[in-house]
Amino acid sequence: GAGVSQTPSNKVTEKGKYVELRCDPISGHTALYWYRQSLGQGPEFLIYFQGTGAADDSGLPNDRFFAVRPEGSVSTLKIQRTERGDSAVYLCASSLRGSRNTGELFFGEGSRLTVL
C-alpha cells in the first residue's frame, strides 16, 4: 500500500480480555517498529523487527505483550489480560534498511485502545 496501515483504528475492550492490533507496513520496508503513545506523552518504544525476527524487544512492558511478524511483512501486536493502564494509542512504523536507509520512520495513524 501507499502508507503504513493499522487496524483497527479504534478498539474498546474490557479488562482481562485479549487484543490483537495489526500493522501492514510499506511494501519493501524490512524494518518494523511498534510504539505506544499515552495521552500527553511522546511515543514509547516497544519492539523492533528486522525481517521476521524481533531485533529488539526491550521496550515491551511485561510478558502480557507479544508481537509477531511471521512473513516479514504484516505484524501483529498481541496483548493478553488487558489492564486499564494499557489504554493508549499503539503506533506502528516501518523503514528501509541497508544502503538505502534514510533514517526516516514512516508511521501509521495508530490504533487507539481503550480498556474499560
Place this chain on the structure above:
Amino acid sequence: AQSVTQPDIHITVSEGASLELRCNYSYGATPYLFWYVQSPGQGLQLLLKYFSGDTLVQGIKGFEAEFKRSQSSFNLRKPSVHWSDAAEYFCAVAPYNNNDMRFGAGTRLTVKP
C-alpha cells in the same frame, strides 16, 4: 541511558511570528537526531533529520534545526509561523542503525490569529 528532553510542553505564538522549539538529548555519542510533527488525526511525519555534516539542516514546510554538540541540543526553528503549523512536535534520537528511536514528550504548538 539515552534520553530526550523537550522542556516546553505548550507554546503559543502569533501567526507570522518566529518559532523555536527546544530539544536536548543525553546520549553516549552523537546520535541521529530527528524532528517529527503530529497533526490531529494524522500519523507522525518527519520534518527533518541530522546525521552528520552541516549542523544547520533544512526540512519541509520551511522548518530548520541546528545541532549544537556543546549544548547537546537540536532546536527546531521557523522564521514565520502559519496557522497550519499548529500541531504536536516531537524530537527524537536514535543510534546509527536507527532501531530503538526514542522520542521526547512533545511540544504542543498553538498559533494565534
